[in-house]
Amino acid sequence: MNGLRQTLARFERPLRYAMGAVYVVAGVLHFLVPTSFERVVPPSLPSPRGLVYVSGVAEVGLGVGVLFERTRRLSAWGIVALLVAVFPANVYTVTDDVAGELAPDGMEGVARAVAWARLPFQAVLVAWAWWHARFGADADA
Numbered sequence: 001m002n003g004l005r006q007t008l009a010r011f012e013r014p015l016r017y018a019m020g021a022v023y024v025v026a027g028v029l030h031f032l033v034p035t036s037f038e039r040v041v042p043p044s045l046p047s048p049r050g051l052v053y054v055s056g057v058a059e060v061g062l063g064v065g066v067l068f069e070r071t072r073r074l075s076a077w078g079i080v081a082l083l084v085a086v087f088p089a090n091v092y093t094v095t096d097d098v099a100g101e102l103a104p105d106g107m108e109g110v111a112r113a114v115a116w117a118r119l120p121f122q123a124v125l126v127a128w129a130w131w132h133a134r135f136g137a138d139a140d141a
Helices: 002-030 034-038 048-065 072-095 099-102 110-136
Strands: none
Touching: 002 034, 002 072, 002 110, 034 048, 048 072, 048 099, 072 099, 072 110, 099 110
């Protein structure tokens, strides 16, 4: 197990920077195209625009937070929590065919397939953040 940990440790910093960039870009997009994000908020939730902005701020803040060793672990745990919190929106996107409605003409099938693929991929994103929270460069274990 120690050899595997050493191998993964070589990739920890570049993967952490990539993760941070992904969340910062995604968070900024919440402010650039809020209407697209509002459409995936389940109708049972209040204030879709407010939720889009709150999640955008969270993504930017957590994405920046994982870049710094001092805040890496807490921010990575925050990303895990955020991913769990937004999972209902991903489910809503596929169960109410929001993905097909958001796609350009002729791309509805691709959008639906991507939305379905996003559901299990969410587990990969959670595992990525969890790894940085638990086993990153300064882990005790």
